[in-house]
Amino acid sequence: MLQQxxxxxxxxxxxxxxxxxxxxxxxxxxxxxVIFGYPGGAVLPIYDKLYDSKILHVLPRHEQGGIHAAEGYxxxxxxxxxxxxxxxxxxxxxxxxxxxxxxxxxxxxVFTGQVPTNVIGSDAFQExxxxxxxxxxxxxxxxxxxxxxxxRIVKEAFFIATSGRPGPVLIDIxxxxxxxxxxPPEEQEIKLPGYxxxxxxNYLQIRKxxxxxxxxxxxxxxxGAGVLLGQASSELKEYAEQQQLPVIHTLLGLGGFxxxxxxxxxxxxxxxxxxxxxxxxxxxxxxxxxxxxDDRLTxxxxxxxxxxxxxxxxxxxxxxxxxxxxxxxxxxxxxxxxKELIKQNGKPPAHSEWLxxxxxxxxxxxxxxxxxxxxxxxxxxxxxxEKTAGDAIVVTDVGQHQMWAAQYYxxxxxxxxVTSGGLGTMGFGLPASIGAQLADxxxxxxxxxxxxxxxxxxxxxxxxxxLNLPIKIAIFxxxxxxxxxxxxxxxxDKRYSHSKIPIQPSFxxxxxxxxxxxxxxxxxxxxxxxxxxxxxxxxxxxxDIRIDPDENVYPMIAPGKGLHEMVGxxx
Amino acid sequence: xxxxxxxxxxxxPGVLNRITNLFSKRNYNIESISVGLTxxxxxxxxxxxxxxxxxxxxxxxxxxxxxxxxxxxxxxxxDQAIVARELALIKVLTTxxxxxxxxxxxxxxxxxxxxxxxDSLVIQITGESDKIEAFIxxxxxxxxxxxxxxxxxxxxxxxxxxxxxxxTYSIV
Numbered sequence: 001m002l003q004q005x006x007x008x009x010x011x012x013x014x015x016x017x018x019x020x021x022x023x024x025x026x027x028x029x030x031x032x033x034v035i036f037g038y039p040g041g042a043v044l045p046i047y048d049k050l051y052d053s054k055i056l057h058v059l060p061r062h063e064q065g066g067i068h069a070a071e072g073y074x075x076x077x078x079x080x081x082x083x084x085x086x087x088x089x090x091x092x093x094x095x096x097x098x099x100x101x102x103x104x105x106x107x108x109x110v111f112t113g114q115v116p117t118n119v120i121g122s123d124a125f126q127e128x129x130x131x132x133x134x135x136x137x138x139x140x141x142x143x144x145x146x147x148x149x150x151x152r153i154v155k156e157a158f159f160i161a162t163s164g165r166p167g168p169v170l171i172d173i174x175x176x177x178x179x180x181x182x183x184p185p186e187e188q189e190i191k192l193p194g195y196x197x198x199x200x201x202n203y204l205q206i207r208k209x210x211x212x213x214x215x216x217x218x219x220x221x222x223x224g225a226g227v228l229l230g231q232a233s234s235e236l237k238e239y240a241e242q243q244q245l246p247v248i249h250t251l252l253g254l255g256g257f258x259x260x261x262x263x264x265x266x267x268x269x270x271x272x273x274x275x276x277x278x279x280x281x282x283x284x285x286x287x288x289x290x291x292x293x294d295d296r297l298t299x300x301x302x303x304x305x306x307x308x309x310x311x312x313x314x315x316x317x318x319x320x321x322x323x324x325x326x327x328x329x330x331x332x333x334x335x336x337x338x339k340e341l342i343k344q345n346g347k348p349p350a351h352s353e354w355l356x357x358x359x360x361x362x363x364x365x366x367x368x369x370x371x372x373x374x375x376x377x378x379x380x381x382x383x384x385x386e387k388t389a390g391d392a393i394v395v396t397d398v399g400q401h402q403m404w405a406a407q408y409y410x411x412x413x414x415x416x417x418v419t420s421g422g423l424g425t426m427g428f429g430l431p432a433s434i435g436a437q438l439a440d441x442x443x444x445x446x447x448x449x450x451x452x453x454x455x456x457x458x459x460x461x462x463x464x465x466x467l468n469l470p471i472k473i474a475i476f477x478x479x480x481x482x483x484x485x486x487x488x489x490x491x492x493d494k495r496y497s498h499s500k501i502p503i504q505p506s507f508x509x510x511x512x513x514x515x516x517x518x519x520x521x522x523x524x525x526x527x528x529x530x531x532x533x534x535x536x537x538x539x540x541x542x543x544d545i546r547i548d549p550d551e552n553v554y555p556m557i558a559p560g561k562g563l564h565e566m567v568g569x570x571x
Numbered sequence: 572x573x574x575x576x577x578x579x580x581x582x583x584p585g586v587l588n589r590i591t592n593l594f595s596k597r598n599y600n601i602e603s604i605s606v607g608l609t610x611x612x613x614x615x616x617x618x619x620x621x622x623x624x625x626x627x628x629x630x631x632x633x634x635x636x637x638x639x640x641x642x643x644x645x646x647x648x649x650d651q652a653i654v655a656r657e658l659a660l661i662k663v664l665t666t667x668x669x670x671x672x673x674x675x676x677x678x679x680x681x682x683x684x685x686x687x688x689x690d691s692l693v694i695q696i697t698g699e700s701d702k703i704e705a706f707i708x709x710x711x712x713x714x715x716x717x718x719x720x721x722x723x724x725x726x727x728x729x730x731x732x733x734x735x736x737x738x739t740y741s742i743v
Binding site: 140322 | 580602640
């Protein structure tokens, strides 16, 4: 009798689950492959379950590194990046990454620990109002209040993060909820009556746009990150070829359209090429696909595309008409809209003169840089491009090197480019390259960094060593915060206030301290030899590339100026 | 210009915070906001009165609100035939001499006195914001001790007369 009772009891016990069990089960259901997480008091119940989990857990050396790695992973894999941070400081350390992902529409599902329910609001140890802090910087956030809601909330979070315009979703889990034992709850359906993203375009708007294309004399496509997020690059190519439309990219859109295509114009914006910026200024029909008319792209709105009828395809209706008045709005997924446009098979516009004009601009005013004794960063990027046949994944930090990479590395395919565009987060590049390499383990990943940004996340070198990720860390070292220095040179009378950082550690020795091979490069010849040697190796390498410290990024549009007011277009 | 935005929202924790957060994040100017339950369980109605520079700005606000996952429906009802009401409680100083005068003012506004003490009385008035403003102006000289306004709550009338008939017609 007694034995039977004990057996029944133990059977009941094995059927009981904790909140942490439910969480991991839900993550497995979502086919999560990798978690970027950092343990701490409030997430201990979750970490106890992770101890037995098959999901790969990557331990960054700072939570901010973890969330940037998740962003890199999301950008390359197209799947949501998953992050775990503990309560209080763990949660506040991921705030920058959340904002960055929100600005650049990257799908993330982020879990934060929270102090136990009974002490929430009492300023408990490591307590922070995470919901309050993250509401404006997440697509949505939750605090779990009942253990039985965990499976539904996780399901909803993944759905919200990846559908419509992607973005970060945060789930705050009080410690007691993760530790509570309960019977397995009944399955709950997703309940989101207020969330129905429009995916299919309105047929009448598509027809209107198609007719406008046929009538246009000077049409251009402006393709943004929406093309990449919507996996619409092959449709974009097909449509551009069908209608013979020149394609201009935003910074974040690079790779959406092959850079070696005869219809490719280049990147537009503050440091975009002459042909792209003039193309936008002179066009009579501007078809924006998945770009948000950011101020770094448009320059002064007063002078932006003054002659153009603007059509805008975007999955987020709030982006349409936000900055630029739009005549033909199309709320839809880029892929679906482009498919419909291809189906229309409209008469291509009669615009051979326009195409000639664009080609003339391209030939007359290409990106250019001067020759000197010092190593030019542009030269280095051209070499990296050639040595990798334009097929590497390029991850950048923020600043001059980022612009040079965007200008000189010719992206031929989608999902080869990871950069922090909207928020411009220094320290993003190194950890993001970890996520990118994990998402595409076989491909050559080059982390193009500045000496400033590298020092904001140096600690993540350990992770690269630990996982033996064959990332090529290329530090474009100009002993300064280059973009700040450039602005001070041009706009602040060469008063270099705190932008020069001549005192630096030896990056080569630093790499060695982390067990990573490091090399210093001072000349193009050295670069030539070393690139040949290291780019195909299967281990991490750090390259301290000493570039011309006075080099500036050109062409450039000064803040407040229009796209047609570029400086530095001619040598 | 003034706009009245009416929305239905899921009655979830933090929903009001999401909305006010959005207003501050996007630098929108809010005049009043009122929240209350509706006939549907778990659904609340929020009515906002906002100041905008242009119709485009109002459209942008509506779109940003619509993007919020807890918001079910957003309507800019400024150009519709609507019923809009606000309630105000006003504590006014009185003396035996002014009390009767005040009663005379209250009557045409269909306000009501809901509390009287030795030297003050509390007036309750409902109506559109303009009416309440006019009444407050009138009462001011007597000395307002305390004032509480609820903000406008509103929805469209059952029958909509065409407010802005289309002036241009196209035959294609």
